[in-house]
Amino acid sequence: MPDFQKLTKDEVNKILTAKEKGHSISQRELILQSYMEQLKDLDVGEGLEIKLTENDNRQTVKNRLLRAADRLQIEIEFIRSRNVIRLYRKK
Numbered sequence: 296m297p298d299f300q301k302l303t304k305d306e307v308n309k310i311l312t313a314k315e316k317g318h319s320i321s322q323r324e325l326i327l328q329s330y331m332e333q334l335k336d337l338d339v340g341e342g343l344e345i346k347l348t349e350n351d352n353r354q355t356v357k358n359r360l361l362r363a364a365d366r367l368q369i370e371i372e373f374i375r376s377r378n379v380i381r382l383y384r385k386k
């Protein structure tokens with residue numbers, strides 16, 4: 296079964312605006328925006344726990360989280376764990 300993802304009104308507007316200008320938002324950018332959504336509301340000291348599916352590559356997810364944090368200009372640190380990815384916001 297395909298993986299469905301709900302788009303917010305803002306995401307739809309960004310896609311439509313880009314299409315009108317002759318640009319399309321890449322799949323990579325859409326994924327990055329979804330990771331940024333998860334990180335943006337974290338206060339310093341708060342964290343996330345991410346449970347991976349069998350299709351997820353642990354290193355890819357961590358790289359995307361780092362890229363999203365960089366774009367948001369926040370600093371995150373990973374907490375070592377085996378079955379999940381845990382992180383917290385440093386600054």
